[in-house]
Each structure stands twice: as structure tokens, then as C-alpha cells.
Amino acid sequence: MQVFSQKRITSNIIKGSLGNMIEWFDWYIYASFAIYFAGSFFPDGSQTAELLSAAAIFAVGFLMRPFGSFIMGKYADRKGRRAALTLSVSIMATGSLLIAVIPTYSSIGIFAPLLLVCIRLVQGLSLGGEYGISATYLSEMATPGRRGYYASFQYVTLISGQLIALTVQIILQAILSDAQLRAFGWRIPFVIGAIGAVVVLYLRLSMDETNQFKNTEKTQPVRGTLHELAKYPNQVLTVVGLTFGGTIAFYTYTTYMQKYMINSLGLPPKLVTMINFAALLIFMALQPVFGHLSDKIGRKPLLYWFGIGGTLLTVPIFLG
Template sequence: MAEQMKGAPNAAEGRRAVGAAVVGNVLEWYDFSAYGYLATIIAGRFFPAGDETSALLATFAAFGLGFVARPLGGIVIGRMGDTHGRKAALVLTIFMMAVGTVGIGLIPTYETIGLLAPLLLVACRLMQGFAAGGEWGGSTAFIVEWAPPSRRGFFGSFQQASVAGGLLLGSAVAALFSSTLSVEAMESWGWRIPFLLGAILVPVGVYMRRNIEETPAFREAEAEAAAPAAAAPAGQSNMMLALKAAGFTILWTVSYYVMLNYMPTFTQKYAGLSRSAALWSNTLGLVVLVVAIPLMGALSDRIGRKPLLLACCVSFIFLTWPLFYLLVGNAGFGTVVLVQIVFALMIAAFSGPGPAAISEIFPTKSRSTWMSVGYSLAVAIFGGFAPYIATWLIGATGSPLSPTYYLIIAAIASTLVIARLRETAHTALR
């Protein structure tokens, strides 16, 4: 019991710290996600007129390039979090994300500056990706380390709920402007507003993050800096643990970026929805996801992380194809919403326990760096290009159901990794 309570956080400080991290996450993931929801417009604004599929592929390729920078951001900013503190790293990421997002909203179109337009777009996405690479691991470590020992799943779930909240905000803002502006206005200038709005919450996030304390676990590790570095379990280096975290993350990231970022594009093209209807259906699915994630996190504190994680994996293996089948061919708004709610519940079963489970793989002294590396590596390879791969698969096979194969393979891969992990719900952080 003594080990369990070692470095136990103050409850009031913990709530304030988690609130600060949540506000910052919502802002940053709103900024990062707006691109995916406005992809069909961006394709026409930043790439040469011609084949619609080619322009969309180019747009999603630029989307994916933002994820290439995530492992580098994970290493640089994650290391900063382990050496200079979680808080300093989080303040840096919020500034970088804001600059990249507002930059996208200010770039002239291809018609105005030619090839320079897509090049600047890619530069802004790379800056966003670099920031996101450090943000995810840093904020996850920050929240989980502030959590009471018996409630890490519940507290950690707010990290992922805030990510989903940022996606929800991005989807809702894009849906609102698509519904209130004419098609011509939206495609001419309205698409810029969601990106420019990304700067509004920056002062709030920065103020909160500058007025919170470092985590008890980090302060304790810093005080013990003269002692030998915390070792990984016997026979496992930090790199091996990072690779485990990458395998753990495969389904998590693929499901997010196919089901939440790519889905509005898919339902417009293959389910017969208008742009605004596709965005509103996505928004409703995200509402369910945001509500369900903390419930799943709390449940994992009672029954363990692995039952929920494996339930998600198995459901994606067996339900993905039938659910996509329901969407294809003018499915209608109600059917699309129902399918997206089911997918949201499936993702929540992973996202609830996920932040605590992946944090519990690593020792405190290297958690921010190596968790960021493992997670960002999987996101860069499998998640960031998921919309591109889904679009390419449909073009190559002629079947709108072909993205399901990618999701199923991702689910199988993560199942194999998670099945071999030890249960950590009721053990102390190392």
C-alpha cells in the first residue's frame, strides 16, 4: 500500500492540472483536425484543377505529411518533458500548433501564388505535426501522473476525451459554417474561418498551463536524479517498450483517422449526404464518443484495461465490414448517424483505458520521451495516411468497402500486441 500511495497527488491540484491539460488538448486537436473536415474544399483551393480524385489524394497526402513530423516532435518535445518538465513542453506545443493552424487560414490559393501554395500548406502541416507529436505524450503523462493511483483509467481517459472534444469542435465548426454559408462563400473564403478561429483559445490555454504545478511523479523523479536511471523491466529496453506502444496504437490511430477524419468525405461520396449533413452526422458520433470515453476509463479501473482494449479490437475485426456495408448507396442520414454511434462506442472501449494503459508501460523518468516516440511512430506510419490509403484503396479496387480491410488488419495487429501485455490497472506507476 505504501508503494501505491508513493507520490500521491493533491486532489485539488490534480483537478486543476487535468482541467488545464484538457483545455489545451481541445484547442490543439481542434486546430489539427479542421484540415480533415475541410479536405474537399482544400483540394480545390491548393491544388491544380483537374481530376477530383487526384486533388483529394494530394490533399490527404499533405494531411499525412503532418504526421511524418510527429515522431521527431515526440523525440524533441518528449525529451524536453522528461528533462525540463511536462508543463514547459505543453506550453511550447500550444504555441506551435496555433502558428501552424492560423498559417493555413492565411495562405493564398493555388490560383494566386501557384506551386508555392501547396508548399506552404505542407510547411504548416509539418509544424502542426511536430507540435502534435510532443503534445500527445506530454499531456498523457501529465494527466496520468496527476491521477490518484486507483483512478488512473478515469483521469487518463480525459486526455483522449479532450482529443475527441477537439475533433468534435472542429467538426461542429465546419458543419456550422457549411450550413450557414452558401457553397460559393464557403469555397471562396468561409473555409478559412475555422483555421483562423484556432487562435482564439490560445491565451486561455497558455494562462492555465503556466499556472499549474508539475506532476508529483516528475518532481519525485527529478529529486532522485542522482540515483541510477529507472530501468525498464528485465530484458526490455526503452526502445522495445516504445515498439510495444507503437503496436498497441495501430488500431487506435487507424480507427480515429478513418472513422472520425475521413468519414465526412466518405459519407458525402458514397452515402449520398450533403457536406453539411455529413459533418453533422460526424459531430453527433463525436458527442457520443466524448461522453463514452470517461465511462470506459472508469470501468477499466474496476475490471482492468485489457478486457476493454481486446473487446474493441475484436469488434473491429468482425463488425467493420457489415457496418460499412450499411453506409454505401444513399444510406440516409439516420443510418449514417446510427453507424457512426456504434463506431464511436467501439473506439471509446479503447480510448477510455488507452492513455492509462500506454502510460503504465513506461517508467516515469523516460515516459514522456518514449511514449511519444512509440505513439507518434504508429500514428505517422498507420494513422496519418489512413485517409489517403482509404481513398487509394477505393480507387484501386473500385469498391467503397475496401477501407474496411485496412481497419481489420490494424485490429488484428493490435490484438496480437495487447494480448501479450501484462494487466497494469491495479499496480503502481514505476
């Protein structure tokens, strides 16, 4: 078994995390800039209808995430975590570049939204693989007793990807008019995402493979089957339940809330962007704190707090 120095572990964590960050940046810029490009693909004349159509495609991308997790997870079990993470960021980069250059409805008609759907499906496949594999890589690369802390950086980079997307949006809102953003400005962040993904691809090529994968490769050549997974029904249902609840809560506050504040409350887009930015910054800063805390007191107390707090406080927050 190869023994990694702390410096090498940190380097691998950073490279893995940066890839996670750029993947989530590429994913979130769609949601952040939908208010500007929705009319280019769904010229309904009603802002509500346009936003709902754009949101529907965002949701469609989620349909591929479970398939991406399964397919890319099996690939990671056979070819390694590094190979799977490199493949996922390559797919995401290609998708962002295609969205950056895709013609609008006025140019190619119904093929414009159809192409957008296809691209988002492929990106959903990529992100589904990235989410699980990056968590696996971070936890396997972490030193014993610090897995909660290191694994928390998955969400740090996840949120930082969204914060960078919002930062790009704030900058573009400051230098471009609303008409310019709707005409061509919305394409700029997709170009940035594609370039960033290429840089991260280069970094990921130099990551080390985890010792757990190397050891398993030698002792258990056949891995990652549904038959094996079915041996642990309670654990599977627990993970599904936790992921289900956490995902609904997370996207309610980070994706739907933006459209709720603009379309239902009538707040200006620039103000909504700043509110989202501040909330996400606080959320991101708390991740390592709670990750470190989980290493000290265990995972269960924090999971109980999330479940009870989310159940009791969500409705009052919206009503307030």
C-alpha cells in the first residue's frame, strides 16, 4: 500500500475538489442564467411560461443523475476513481461548450430546445457520476479520523461552484444591460465553464489513485453489481432517504427560491442574486465546521438535527 504524505493528500483533495467545483459551476449557470435565455428557446411571450419551460429542462437533467451515478460508479469500480472523475469533467466541459454555441429558437425552431434537452441530459449523466465518485475519492483519500472534515469539501466546492456562477452573474449584470444579457451575455458563463473544465481535466490527470481501489482491484476483481447492493437493503434505503430529503431541501432554497423571489415576490433580479450569494456563502463556510464536528461526535446527531430542523422550520421560513 502506498503511503501518501500529508502534502500529497492535500494536493489530491484540492485537485478532486476543483473538478467538483467546476462541474457544479457548469450545472448551476443554467439555473442562474435561465431568466435571461429562457425567451431565446421558449418564445411564449409570458415570463412565467418561459421560466417554467427552462426549469422543466433543468429538472429533466436530474432524471439522468441516477443513471449517471450507476454507470459512472461501475466505471469507477473497474477503471479507478481518477479515470471516472476525468471522464465526468470531460463530458461536462463538452456540454457547456455546446450550450455556449447552440442556435436559438429564432434560428432553428423547435430543434433549439430539443438540443438543449439532449445536452442537459448528458450533463446530468456526468454530474450524477461526479457527485458519488468525488465523495468516494475524498473519503478514501482522507486520513483516518478526518473523513468527515475532508468529505465536507465536496459541498464546499459544490457551493463554491454556485457562488462563482453567481459572481459571474453579478459582474455581467453590472457591465451589460438586460437586453444584452438576453441577446448574447448568457452565453459567456458557459464559455467560462468549458474553459475551466479543460483546466481541471489537466489537473485531474495528475491525481493519485486511492489505496482502497488498488487493494480492492487485487482482492476482488468483480465489483459494483446490483446483486451485491441488494444484500444491504436497510443501508440502501437509509441513504436514499437521506439523499432524497437533503436534495429537495437544497434545491428548494438554492434554485427554486431565486425564481420564487423574482416571479412571486417581484424582487429585482440583481437583489435576488445578492441575497442568494450571501446565503450560499454562509452555507459553504459552515460545511468544514460541521464536517469536523461529525468526526468528533459522530454522523447521527447531525443527521437528526437536519431531519428535525428541516421538517419543523421549512414552512415557517417560507411564510415569514
